[in-house]
Amino acid sequence: MNGFLLVLSAALPSFLLGYALRRFTLKWQTKANAAKLQADIQAEQMTATVSASLDGIIIINSEGRIVEFSESAERIFGYKKKEILGQNMATFIVPERYRDAHNAGMERMRETGKANILGQRIEIEAVRSNGEEFMSELAISRSRSSSGDIFIAYIRDISEAKAAEKALVDAKEAAELANRAKTQFISAMSHEIRTPFNAVLGILDILGDSPLTQDQKHLIQTAERTSKSLLRIINDVLDYARISSGSVKVRDEPFFAADVFDDVYRLFAMQAKERGVDLIIKSEDSSKIHLVGDVGRIRQILMNFVSNAIKYTDTGKVELIVDATQTDQRKWILMCRVKDTGVGIKADKLGRLFEEFYMIDDVDTRSSEGTGLGLTICKVLVKMMNGEIGVESEFGQGSDFWIRIPLAEASATLVSDVEDVTFEDISGKEILLAEDNATNRMVVTRILKKHGAKIVEAVNGVEALSILDVQAFDLLLTDIFMPEMGGKELVRLLRKRDSINAKIPVIALTAMGDMHEAEDLKSYGVDQVVLKPFNTRDLINAVAEQCKSHQERQSFERSDDPEVPAMKITGGLLDGLDPEDLVEIRGQFEIDLTDVTASLRRAIASQDQQAAKFASHTLKGLAGLYGLAELSEFAALTNSHCFPHTLDEMVEHGSRAIELAEISLLNLDDLFGYNEEAA
Template identity: 30%
Template sequence: MMDNLTLKILLIEDDLIDQMAFKRAVKEQNLPYEYTVASSISEAAKILNNEEFDLVISDFSLGDSNLFDIMNTILQKDIPIIVTTGIGDERTAVRAIKGGVDDYIIKDADRNYLNILATTVDKAIERKRSILERRLAEVALQRSEEKFRAITSSAHDGIILLNQQGTIAFWNDAAMHIFGYSSEEVLGKELHDLLATPEYYESYQEGLDILRTTGHLRLAGQIIEITGRHKSGKEFPIELTITHFKLQDELFVTGVVRDITERKQAEQELNQARVAAEAADRAKSEFLANISHEIRTPMTGIISMAELLIDTPLDQQQQEFANTIFDAGHHLLLVINDILDVAKIESGFLSIDNSIFELTPFLHSLSRIVSPEAAKKNLTFETLINPDVPFHVNCDPLRLRQILINLTTNAIKFTDQGHVTLQVSLEKENECDASIRFAVSDSGTGISPDNQNKLFQPFVQVDTSITRRHGGSGLGLVISKRLAEAMGGAIGLESTLGQGSTFWFVLPYTLSTKKLNECAGKNGTDTILDSIPVPKTSPTSGTSSDVVIAKLMHHVLLVDDDPVSGRVAQYQLNKLGCSVQWVTSGTDAVNEVLNNNYTLVFMDCHMPGMDGFQATRAIREAELSMGRRIPIIAVTARAMEGDREICLKAGMDDYISKPVELPKMKIILDHWII
C-alpha cells in the first residue's frame, strides 16, 4: 500500500517494449512508484492474491484475454484502474470506464502517452480516494443511523424530532405506543395539531417563533408536566423534556416524552393513603384524648373527694376507709397512666421537649418524692451525685423524671430490706456533648439471666407472686425503655441472683455554654408544676384547722362544665382561702372576666359551645383595651402530648392536668397570686 508517498503499482502488459518504456519513464521522470509487472491476466490474478497495490495499469487486450476477465477482482479490492489502449479503440476504453475503470490512456507509436502518466495516475488515485471517503462516510452515517434507531427503538420514552417549522421529522416506537400514531401517520405533520391540547397552542407557537428568530429555546433542558392527547382523543399526563440543535444550518427540536399516568395514579393513591393515615392518627389521638378525659374526670372526683374527706373530723374507722379510697384511687390512676403512656408511644404520639435546667436541685426534688415510699418499708434511700456531673443539662426534664421515678419506685417495690441508691455520674464529656449515667441499685433478691430479657416487654413481670403482692401493670420498664431511646439514650440491667440489681440508663446531653450561662439560676421549665414535683402520698388525718385558711381575699373564677370536677375544685379553693365563682361555659367565663375583678382563672379546656381555648382568646383580646391581664390556668383531663404547648399558645399562663390534688392546687396559687 502507499507508504511515504510511494505508490505500489501493478503493471499488466504483455509487450516487452511497452514494459521497458514504462520502466524508463518512471526512472527519467523520477516518479515515486514501486511497480510489479505481470505479462498476462492469469499472472496478474496470482499476484493480486498475494500482494496489495495502490494502482493497476493494464493494457486492455493481452493475448487471448482482456481486462474484463480480471476487472471484478481488482474492483473488489477498491484498487484504482487505468487502462491503456491503441488509437482507434476509444470505444473499448469508454466501455471499460463504464465497467468501473478510473481512467484510460491512448497509446501512440512514439509512446508520448508516458509523458502524461504521472498526471493520470494522480487523478485516478485522487478520484478513488474521494470515492472511498464518500463510501466510508456513507457507511459511518448508515451505522450511526442504525445505532440511533436501535437506541431510540429500545427506549421506553417517546423521542420526537421537530424541524423549525414545527413538523415531525422523527418518531420512535415508544412515541407510537404513547400516542397511538405510527411513523407514517405523523412524519411531516404539525406536532401541535396531533398531540397537544388547545391550552398549549399559544405558548407553543410563541416558542417556535422565538426559536426561528433568536435560535433560543425556552424551557430547554427543563422537565415540564403537561397534558397530551392520544389518537383516540383521550387526554393523559405526560412529562416532557426539550432540547435543540443545529444541523446543516437548520434548527431542530428534540422532545423526550414520558407517559406519567401510572405515576400520577400512584401519587394520588399515596396521597389518599397519607390522608387516610393522618385521619387515622387523628382518630387515634382523639380516642386516646377522650379515653384519658373520660377516665381522669371521675378519678378526679374519687381521689380529690377522698382527699377532702380525710381532712374532716372522722373516727378511726372512717379515717381508714377514706385513706383506703385515696390510696386505691392513686394506684388505679398510676396503672391508667401507664396504659395510656404505652398507647401513646405505640401510636407515635410521644414527643421530646428539651430545655435547660439545673440537674442537682432536680435530683433533690426527686429524692423528696421517693424517700417517703422507702421510709414506709424501712429502706435507706440515697442519691449520690459525682462532683464532675454538670450542674446544668439540656434534655426533657419531664421524661427524665418519669424514667427515674419508674426505676426508683420499682426498686423500692421489690426490695424488702436494705437500701436503694440512685448514683449519677459523668460517662463522657467534650466541648459540645456529655453523656450522664443514672444507675438505680437495690439490695433485693436479684434477677436470673433468663428473666432479665423479659423485663422490658409489655405486661411482663418475672414473678407473678410478687406481682400479686405488690401490684403494678408491668409497663413501667417498657415506658422507661421507650423514653430513653426516644431521648437518644440506652437502658439496661445488671443483676446477680441473691445480690440485688442495678438498672441503668445513659442519656446524651447537648451542652451550650452560652445558653447555660444565660439560664444559670433558672429551672428552664415552661410551667411551675413541671419544676416542682408533688409527692404521691396519702394526706395525714386531721381536722380542717390543720390547713391554714387565709382571709378570703383572693377572688377566683372557676370554669368547668363537669359537676364533679367543678365541685371538687370549688371545695379545694375554698379550703385554700379563696372565694370562688363557678361557671360552666366559656361564654359565661368571658362575661364574668369582663364584668368582675378576679385574681385568677382556672379554665377547663374542653367544654361544649365555646371551649376554654376560645374563651381565653376572647379574654386576651378584650384585655387589650382593659389595661390589665389576669392569669389563666388551663385545666384538662386529656393529658396528651402537646396539650401544654397548645394551652400556652392560646394565651393561658400555666397548665395542670386532672386529677388536681390539694398540694398541686396550692403550688399554683402560691406561684400566681402571692
C-alpha cells in the same frame, strides 16, 4: 512517420485530459462511496440507538412535522410510525389546551431562531392515541441537517412514577391524619379519665383534713393509694399512646442533680414502710451539681424503677443512688440506680424486660398489677434523651436498674432561677372558676375557700364571659373542655375584649395528656397550666404565684407610664367658662372619649371595618372639636383605611389613635388646664 507523429501529437492532449478526468472521477467516486458508507453506518447506528432507547424519540422539522418516530414512541403514544410521519406533532400528542402555546413557540423559533424550551428537562402532560392524558418528562435538542433545522424530542412516560409518588403522598397524609385523630382521641380520653380522678383525689384530700376516726383515716388512705395506683396504670397507657404518635417531647430545665430522687422518695416512703422495706437515698458528692435536662421525665423513669423494686421486694432494702461524672468542660453523665434485695429476675426473662407488654409474672397467676408498658416507656424516654438504660439481676438476689443520661451543666443564670416557690396567702382573692363538672367545681371551690379565697362559679365559657364583663376578678381558673364554649375560646375572647378583666392571670385546669401538650394553651393567653389530677399544694401554689406576678406587673406598668406630652385644649373653646361649666364639660368629655375609645378598640381587635369606620369618625370629630390635632389626625387616618385591602394600615393608625386617646384620659387636668379637686 511524420503523419503519425502529427496525429499522435494532436491526440495526446485529449488523452491526457481524459485520463486526468477519469482519475478525478474515480477518486471522487471513491470518496463519495466512503462518505455514503459512513452515512449508512451512522444511519444504522442512529436507527439502532433510536430503536434501543427506552425513551420515546420524536424528530420534527422546523415546520413542526414528524420526520422520525421511534418504536418506544409508538409504545408510549399508541401510534404507528407509518400513520404519523409527516403529521403535525401538536395535533397528535400535545393536549388541546397547550396547542396554541406550542404553535406560538414554533413560530417564534422560526422567526428568531430562539426556543426557550431547548436544553431543559420539563414535566408536562401529553396525550395518547386513545385520548388519555399522562405525565411525561420531556427534553428537546436542536440539530442541523441538509434540509434545515430539526428538533429531537426525548419523551419519557413518568405516569406510573407519578402515580406511585402520589400514592406515597396520599399514604403519608392518611397516616398523618390517622395520627392526628389518634392524638385527639388520646387527649379526649385523657380528659375523660383524669377528670373523675381529679374529683376523687380532691374529695379524699378534703376528707383527710377533717376529723376522722382511725379506721376512717385508714380507709381514706387505702382509697387514695388505690386511686393513685390505677392512675399510674392509666398514665402508662396514655403515655405509651402519646409516645407512639410522636407527640411526646423532652424539655430542658435546670435542676439540682443530688435532689433528683427527693420527690420519688417522698412518694414511696410510706409504701416501702408498710411492706417492711428500707428506702434509702445515696447522693454522691459528685452529684451536687446543677444540670439542664427534662427532670420530669427522669423522675418518671425513677418512679417506675422504685415502684417495681418495692413491688418485688418483701424484705431488705431499696437503694436510690445518684451520681454524676464529668466527661468534658460543662458536660456530665447523670447516673441513677435503683438497687433492691428482692426476688430478682431469671436470666431467660432478663433480655425481654424492656419489650412492649412484657410481664415477668404469668398473666393468670401474677400477684401485682401493671400494664407491662412501664419499662418500655422508660426505654423510649431514655433514648429520647440520648441516654442508656439497663438492668443487672440475679434470681433470688435482687436487681439493679440504671440509667445514664448525658446532660449539660447549668449556667449560673439558670441556677439562680432554681428556687422553691414560697407559699403565699391567697385570702381575699376574687377568683372566677369555669368548670362544667359539678364535682370538680365543688372540690376546687372548697379547697380555695378553705385558704380564704372568694369564688364565683360558671358552668361553661359563655357564662364565664358574661360574668367577666361585669365583675372584677383577680384570677380566672378555667377548664379547657366545656360545652357551648371551651376554655381556649374563653381565654382568646377575654384577651381581645375591652373588659376590666382582660389582663387578669388565667390558670387552665386541664386533664390533657401532659405538660408538653398543655404548653400550647399559652398561645391562647393562658398564663399557667395545672394538670388534672392535681393536689391542694399544686393549686394553691399556682394561684398565689399568678396573683403575685400580676400585682408586680401592674405596679411596674404604673411606674413605667409613657411620658405624657404637654397637652392643652386649643382653639379658645373653653375661654370664658366658669369652674362649674368646666367640671360638666370635662365630665362629659371623659365619658364620650372613654366610650368611643372602647368602641374603636373592639373594632380594631376584631378587624370590624364598619365598626372601626363609625368609631374613628366619631373620635375624629370629638378630638377636632377640642383642638386635639394629633388625635384627630390619626382618627382620620384610621377612618380612611377601613377597607379589606388596607386592614394593616387601619390597625396601625387605629392603635395609635387609641394610645393617644388613653393618654388624654390619663391627663384630663393638663388638657383642660384645670384641677378638679381645686375647683
